[in-house]
Amino acid sequence: MSDERLRADESVSKLLKMANALIKDPEKESRADRSREPLKIAVLGTHSIQHYVRVLRLYLDRAGIYTDIYEGEYDGINMDVLDDDSELYKFKPDAVILMMRYSDLHMEKAEDVDAEMAYLKNLWSHLDKIQGVTVLQTNFASPVMRPFGGLEALYADSMQSLIRRLNMRLTEEHPSNVHVVDMEYLSSVYGKNEWFDEASYFLTKQGFSLNCMGMVANEMTNIINAVFRHTNKCLVLDLDNTLWGGVVGDDGPLGIEIDPHNAVGEAYRHFQKYVLALKKRGVILAVNSKNDEEVAKEPFIKNSDMILKLDDIACFCANWNDKASNMQYIAKSLNIGIDTLVFFDDNPAEREIVKKFCPEVTVIDVPTDAENYVKALDEAAAFEWASITKEDRERSDSYIQNAKREEMKSSFVNYDEYLKALEMKGKCGLVGDAELERFAQLTNKSNQFNLRTQRYSEGQIADMCKDEDTRCIYVSLTDKFSAYGVISCIVLRRGDKVEGFGDKDCFIDNWCMSCRVLKRGVEDFAFNAVKEEARRMGCTRIIGEYIPTKKNGMVESFYAKMGFSALEDNARVLYEYKLDDKVEEKKTWIQKQS
Amino acid sequence: MDTKAKLNEVFRDVFDDETIEITDEMTADDIDAWDSLTHVQLVVAVEEAFKCKFSTVEVMKLKNVGEFIKLIDRKTGNA
Structure with missing residues (x-):
């Protein structure tokens, strides 16, 4: 993705200003590759989407994606989707974004969830008429109010419970071309008290506070990028002060900080657990460290507090070469593009070298303190994929088995014998x-x-x-x-x-x-x-x-x-x-x- | 900087026009680019610049720039 990507928490007046400038003078303001066919996106909502569409266009542009956006009328979802002759179908979008909010729902009892699901499924099946379309369907941020008070979680027909149930059904029943955008998660992270701005809903029908537009646009941009453009495959990790505290060469494999009874050790374990979870969903792991290989491997073998084991690492690259050359080597030995690597290293100088000599690599801005590593890697959304398949879940192991296969290869006299075996x-x-x-x-x-x-x-x-x-x-x-x-x-x-x-x-x-x-x-x-x-x-x-x-x-x-x-x-x-x-x-x- | 001067800067920024000089009597009719869409942008920008939040009634009651200044002063404790 382009280097000029916007953060999720940019100020709204800055975003609107930039967004307006982009509309006024796209030739000058755009950072996207405008020589390509534009990606056609339709945005439809039950509430006002004018400002949001501008901001979304800006985020996509800064991610390098050139777009042609169709903006539906206010509360125009039914009009566009259910009418075969609507402007939407003439536009022939690659992606349709359906933006809804809790106030659109009519649910008082558990069965009403069925009716809402049936309504949504009907919309999606209408949209199926557009060949190959991807639908981004928002789920529902549950509101701050609780008519049942503290009893909401005790009854299946409370407002909060009904919305939770509907969201879960979206997760379970969405067809493969429908991507559910987790507004419930985003609103929780942002803080629902700030997310819902009732004044701006009543005045101008904003579905959520304008201040959250950047966060939502950032999320949708990540999804669209993953579905239509690019996905990263491999996380490349440094070792000392990245996977554990201290320097293994000095402190020894048992002296490094990875002890669960020590707060600093716990922070590194927290990070290793997150990395392991990434591996389990299909992210390939590699090591890029300035160390003697044998010394670098010792903690994985000898220190039982380590959560990551040697078998989790598909490509172990510990030597005294510069890290940019090692990145090239890792991409080559795993047979993946260098532009699919993500680099995580606590040392800013190493990050700079990789940024400079391997500009295709995604380099994470690693914070100073280990307790913030998980948040930094998670927020960077570097491993946003269109889906996670069965093959993905088994993949990173197959890269590791590859290494074993290579070992076996050397024991055979000829290649045919090896293939046979x-x-x-x-x-x-x-x-x-x-x-x-x-x-x-x-x-x-x-x-x-x-x-x-x-x-x-x-x-x-x-x-x-x-x-x-x-x-x-x-x-x-x-x-x-x-x-x-x-x-x-x-x-x-x-x-x-x-x-x-x-x-x-x-x-x-x-x-x-x-x-x-x-x-x-x-x-x-x-x-x-x-x-x-x-x-x-x-x-x-x-x-x-x-x-x-x-x-x-x-x-x-x-x-x-x-x-x-x-x-x-x-x-x-x-x-x-x-x-x-x-x-x-x-x-x-x-x-x-x- | 007093409220009026600071608000003037917000106006120039939102409407992208360095010549704007706001007056108390000024309304949306006096600035071409001031429509319902930019109005939303103006309110957010003012809320951001003056670190305050306006209610539904407050925004609806606004008749001209002078009232906007008074409202901001009241919200930020300058009045």
Whole structure:
């Protein structure tokens, strides 16, 4: 994201001033990449949203996102969403933001929650008409008032209980393209007494205090950035005075501060617990420390107070090189982009070096005191993702198993022997409900092994799965060490739907693969499935295209290696593969499972 | 700086016009950019600059800039 990102707590008059300047003179004031297609966002609300829309546009702009925003009429949600001919549908947004507040609800008893849910679900299913749309639905900040007083929490039909129940149902029942924006959390953190500004609601129908606009816009910007643009993958940590107090080289593995009976030690343990929670949701952990490797590893092995263990770290980089070079090394050895790394180091000088030489890395402003580390990392929202899939929860372990695999590799005489010993089992098939979310995630996240870098939203993929001229093929893999889940996504399209080709051609619209499974024969395994599917479509030729980007150089000659021959074309890099009668399967070490 | 001078700065800032000189009789009709939208912005900016909070009735009763100054003085204890 751009370096000029705004904080969540900027003063409202400053924000409005900047927002107005942006509207007046976008050429001069904008920090977004205006050469790209703008992201189309519709904002609809039951209350006044004019000021909020301006502020949101500003936050998105400072995050580098160029937008075209449609602002609904006052209290215009029903008008826009339920009417098929409304301006909203003409606008064709990529994202629709639905902003509501507790005063819109009509709930007196538990069953009324059902009616509110039914209303919201009806809105979402109407919005489904917009292909591939993402909906940002606010949940409900419960008000300060308590008609039942201290008894609110004792009765299911109290105002607070009903709102809690509705919020929980949003969490449990939202479809995958609906992202719930947690206004209840934001209002609690801000303080509900300040969040609700009744005077400005009665006077000008502001849904929440104007002072909170920055906080809400910041949250929505993070979500939109994660859904449509960029996500970070790996947290890179320093050790001394970051993961523990003191210097392991001087104090020894048992002398560092990580003791639960000591307040300072507790603060570092608090941070380690948070880091472990990040790892469990799929964030990869790495270490970047100026230390002798053996000395640096000692606390993880010898000090039982450590919450993080050596096995939690996917890439352990302790040496005397400069930290910027180490960042490059970490990205390379984990096979992820350097722009997906987040750096956390208590030493401001090290942070500066990384900022200067690796500007793509997200560098956290680490506070002086360890007790504030969790808050600083949490507020930076560096790991805002569109979703957390089953694969994510298992991922960071699979990076660690990778290291073990590497170890095993060195004990084999040749690579084939090694691949055989991995006992790989693969599965491929057409995408169904179970694979949809992950298929969308991988398709939109992978940059390196990606032939055409086509991005499709979950909604679009669901539509393609229903289309008889399109095939969405997934490949999943397990081996002796771990289950990877879906690691390759391929989209095939009948040729007559693509310019220049016919109905006997099968065009590979997209082919991407997770770099975690490079050099394992997954490509060959997948290609067998592609050929089979193309035959089933009645095609006699497969067409592949390579669209170069800054990041996908590794697959430049992929089709040539797979046995395709180049097609003459001035503008595009195209290849063909003729399907004849003889069925030649590519040999792989992946055992096919049904 | 007295309330009027400070308020004048807020006006210049909100309406992005360095030539504004507020007077007691001035109303929304006297400044082109003063509409319902910028009015909300003006009230927030004044609340921020003078560190006070206006009630529904107080904002509704405002007839001109002079009354605004009196209100601010009352809220901040200058009157």
